[in-house]
Amino acid sequence: KDPYGPEATYKLAVAYALVNKKGCSVELLKRLKELEKFPDTEAESGRVVKRVLSDPAFDPFRKDANAAVGQ
Secondary structure, eight states: OOTTSHHHHHHHHHHHHHTTOHHHHHHHHHHHHHHTTSTTTHHHHHHHHHHHTTOGGGGGGHHHHHHHTTO
16 A cells, blocks of 8 residues: 555565565664654554564664664
8 A cells, every 4th residue: 555654664674684684674674763754654653663673573683673763
């Protein structure tokens, strides 16, 4: 439905993480954090960012993933 929305961005970041594409995944997480700045995606982005913090897909580069989403 919305390829640039928070949910799609998150799922793509997970997909890249699962195939060991750390750089691509981190860039998408940064985009996810940027989506919090827009009123129409702020609430959903905030919820999705919280999921990033506990998603095991990002464990191999947890420090970088958390930094990308501002944690």
